[in-house]
Amino acid sequence: MSEDCLFCKIVAGEIPSEQVASTDDVYAFRDINPAAPTHVLVIPKEHIASAADLGSRHGALVAEIFEVARRIAQNEGIGDAYRLVSNVGAGAGQSVFHLHFHVIGGRELSWPPG
């Protein structure tokens, strides 16, 4: 756990969240400010600052994150059309520096994003 990391505190239960899924290594919860009818954040329980810090040693963890995301999308009824996105760096919109993948769906999604 990283001191002063919001999502580490959520994993530890120090800050409440609406859990959607939890495995040994991955936690998923609803975004507090949803951008779509379904907006879930899938995060590693271990503190990793962003996708730029991932390497080959994280292979199994990344696979699990994507499996959890797919399961959530299916459970939410958006398995055929959803967006899985991770912002890297403040300039790209990252505001919490604990790796997270947004699972977004349930409405028409345009491309390219802003």
Ligand code: 5GP
């Ligand atoms: P980012 O901007 O880093 O890509 O995404 C961070 C996301 O975390 C945002 O969509 C924001 O709404 C969400 N978020 C920030 N603080 C909290 C919180 O305390 N609880 C929950 N559930 N989501 C949060």
Ligand code: ZN
């Ligand atoms: Zn953290």
